[in-house]
Amino acid sequence: MLILQGITYTHPNRDLLFDNLSFTINQQDKIALIGNNGTGKSTLLKIIAGDIFPAKGAVKTNSKPYYVPQIFGQYNDVTVAQALQIEDKLHALKEILDGNMTEKNIAVLNDDWTIEERCAEALTHWDLKDIDLQLKMESLSGGQKTKVFLAGIIIHQPSIVLLDEPSNHLDGAARAILHDYIQSTTDTLVVVSHDRALLNLLDIVYELSEKGITAYGGNYEFYVEQKLIEENAFEQDLKSKEKALRKAKETEREAMERKQKLDARGRKKQEKAGLPTISMNTFRNRAEKSTAQMKDVHAEKIGSLSDAVDKMRKQLPDIDKIRIGLNNSSLHKGKILINARNINYKYNDELLWKNNLNFLITSGKRIAIKGFNSSGKTTLIKIILGKFEPSTGAIDRAANKTIYIDQDYSLIDNGLTVYEQAQKYNYDHLQEHEVKNRLNRFLFTRPYWDKSCGSLSGGEKMRLMLCCLTMSDEAPDIIVLDEPTNNLDIQNIEILTRAINEYKGTLIVVSHDEYFLQQIGAEEELIVG
Known part of the structure; x- marks a missing residue:
């Protein structure tokens, strides 16, 4: 115990x-x-x-x-x-x-x-x-x-x-x-x-x-x-309070309009009656005091509701605050991007795989590369990316733009600030305010902009990397993920899953996380070793 x-x-x-x-x-x-x-x-x-x-x-x-x-x-x-x-x-x-x-x-x-x-x-x-x-x-x-x-x-x-x-x-x-x-x-x-x-x-x-x-x-x-039941109840409560806040503001506006009309009618009657100036001033002061009191009553109610709504919005899970918006590859579905014929790789004059590999990767596919540790999955990725050439066989590559995302998110330069990292991927020359808007969409608010990327957690680096991918209108033809969930908590895995499911290009994933592979719809397997 x-x-x-x-x-x-x-x-x-x-x-x-x-x-x-x-x-x-x-x-x-x-x-x-x-x-x-x-x-x-x-x-x-x-x-x-x-x-x-x-x-x-x-x-x-x-x-x-x-x-x-x-x-x-x-x-x-x-x-x-x-x-x-x-x-x-x-x-x-x-x-x-x-x-x-x-x-x-x-x-x-x-x-x-x-x-x-x-x-x-x-x-x-x-x-x-x-x-x-x-x-x-x-x-x-x-x-x-x-x-x-x-x-x-x-x-x-x-x-x-x-x-x-x-x-x-x-x-x-x-x-x-x-x-x-x-x-x-x-x-x-x-x-x-x-x-x-x-x-x-x-x-x-x-x-x-x-x-x-x-x-x-x-x-x-x-x-x-x-949690879903709790979140649905919370969302309903939040919507109810937001509705009450809108109603309170509308009620205040209508009450003030009615009060202004009544005061205007009163002034006209007083002017027609020819009341002395001192009486007119007394009536005006009473009207202003009454208006101020009415404003205070409504302001207190609206303030209370507004505080409650703000407090609840801050309690929303981060995943519900993020707007991702990854663009899609412009390639037509089914185009051959990778064609590997009898490829193998030598380390110290020994072939890595017992049998040569043959495979096609076409646009729009979601493929999981699987194998035991040390079976050569990372080597195969490097061949697909063009960083290595096969020792035997041949491989044709037709993708214009490929992004490689590893478990350490090494696309992120630890020597840059968060804002500088975003600007590094600002190929479309977005204005400064638009870059910062993109950062805000991924929860990088003002206090983060001058923060060093080296101080970010694994989940924060993942979010920043996704943000960088949205900086260009030209989406990658292939995204390669190498054990992307290893250093993430569950909430950030869900954020990554949502982003990947928005992307409609070609996906190649190395992962032992079967749940993640199922969630992102990796329908084909390429087994090595």
């Missing part, structure tokens, strides 16, 4: 991340922890793991959780054994077997005589049987690093497991093993992930937001249904 009581966390600069979080996770519960980037999901996992400490509150567990971190190079300087926290045990076992049976070695080993066998079993299970435990982590691929930590579940046999983006860098085969573990295990699980297929395997969704933490008693699809 996991009990979190009043957890508050502040950054080193004293900025508050989240405040007074309290919830209980029962034994064998399988929890999805979701939320937009920056809400503190990974931080909360580290607090539960005991790696960092909250400013206030406490975590109570009946056993030590095992933590699988999100991999981004932070373990490069340690060995596989050190990353798995088993180096001391392995050393103690070796010392004991060599006859050095000291109290220290016996205490460190703690009767764990099968540690070596479990290591071998775990590494084999995750297709890492040739990995030496003394190998430095920096020599492994991203997928292998993730699998090392996942192998630690078999080695340590915990009852509570914390997983932070566990499917990142994993190919289809490894994801299948991960999914099988999640479905079959009796461990208590807390999983942070943007992988919607994985999230659907979990029983309960906890959403972390600025409002705190909210539990939804079902898998991800159930959560989406509930």
